[in-house]
Amino acid sequence: YESLFPGLARDGGARAGSSRAAWIVNVSDDAWFGRTYGPLQHLNLAAYRAIEEGLPVVRATPTGVSAVIDAYGRVLPGAALGQGARGVIDRPLPSALPPTPFARFGEACFGVMMGISLLLAAITVFARRHLS
Numbered sequence: 001y002e003s004l005f006p007g008l009a010r011d012g013g014a015r016a017g018s019s020r021a022a023w024i025v026n027v028s029d030d031a032w033f034g035r036t037y038g039p040l041q042h043l044n045l046a047a048y049r050a051i052e053e054g055l056p057v058v059r060a061t062p063t064g065v066s067a068v069i070d071a072y073g074r075v076l077p078g079a080a081l082g083q084g085a086r087g088v089i090d091r092p093l094p095s096a097l098p099p100t101p102f103a104r105f106g107e108a109c110f111g112v113m114m115g116i117s118l119l120l121a122a123i124t125v126f127a128r129r130h131l132s
Contacts, residue, residue, distance in 0.1 A: 020103070022096055024049060024057045030064030030083075039064035039083050047073040054097035070094035 026046045030039040043065045050057045051073040059067050068079035068091050079091045101109050 020096075020099060021055060023093055024053065024055050026057055026059040028059070028061045028064060030061050033064070035083075043067060043075070047075070052100060052102045054100040054103055056094040056096060058093070068094070071097040 024046075026049075028042065030042055033039050033042070039061070043059060046057045046059045046067075047069050049055075050069045050071055054071045056071050057069040059065070059069065063084050065083055066081040066085075066089060067075045068089055069075055071094060076091060076094065079089050081087050081089060105112075
């Protein structure tokens with residue numbers, strides 16, 4: 001669930017007054033995807049959450065792709081079970097990174113980037129009109 005709705009775990013932890021999580025667990029049942037690319041896309045979304053938060057992700061699903069993903073979004077070698085495969089992944093949990101800007105400030109990062117972009121656009125327009 002967290003892989004599709006980023007920020008729920010981060011916001012929930014902040015409300016509870018707890019410290020930062022050490023990792024994210026993503027438990028899912030991808031049966032409704034059928035034999036499509038959906039489970040792989042769902043795995044990629046879990047990797048994006050790892051990158052955004054700087055946290056490793058453990059993804060467990062009986063019908064999709066189970067994997068251990070490091071904080072850089074890489075599926076660890078030998079730590080993935082293909083779609084619907086049965087087995088056990090026995091690997092040490094990768095280390096977390098320091099909190100990313102997104103982990104610290106959440107959606108506010110996008111507002112800041114938009115503001116900087118608009119400021120640069122305004123400066124460009126002003127410079128073209130007054131320096132020509």
